[in-house]
Amino acid sequence: MAEREDCEEILLALRLLTESLGAPGPLKSTREDIEAAGFGPRREFSVMLAEVDGKIAAICLYFPMFSPWMGKPGLYIQDLFVHEEFRSAGIGEKLLRRVAQAAGNDGYHYLHLTVDHGNQAGARFYLRHGFEPANDETIHRLYGPAFEKFCRSGN
Secondary structure: OOOHHHHHHHHHHHHHHHHHOOOOOOOOHHHHHHHHHHHOOOOEEEEEEEOOOEHHHHEOOOOOOEOOOEEEEEEEEEEEEEOHOOOOOOOHHHHHHHHHHHHHHHOOOOOEEEEOOOOOOHHHHHOOOOOOOOOOOOOOOOOOOHHHHHHOOOO
16 A cells, blocks of 8 residues: 555656546646645545555555445546556556455445546456446536536525
8 A cells, every 4th residue: 555655656657647648737636635635634545556676666546435326335446557667567457456355355346447538558458357338327527617616606
């Protein structure tokens, strides 16, 4: 599991992931954001690391979720990133399996994740390992000024 002193490495991996996906803007999270949300009094997420020869090779950032349809808790995998020099070595698969095993041991019953539309290699990776695309739902987001306006309206 990641520790507070890993925040800079976590942020680097997230930045590299954002760049590799061609995200429309820069990563907005700061080291302070990662530290407060991941290692503060109210932990919003956990990160499991894969190391090779003392160097961080991959990260998996996740958090609990609950499905009322299944009546069971699961984990949402927000980000799985393998540094380029460690790709094709099975590190991502091993890390994802380790997260799944820990989840099962902790009473979680499933993993849920999304794959960016342009990430065909990621989609193939998940399909190879038994993940199924969810054709029954579409993600909708409310953030930024629209979120703030929604929060203020209707009172």
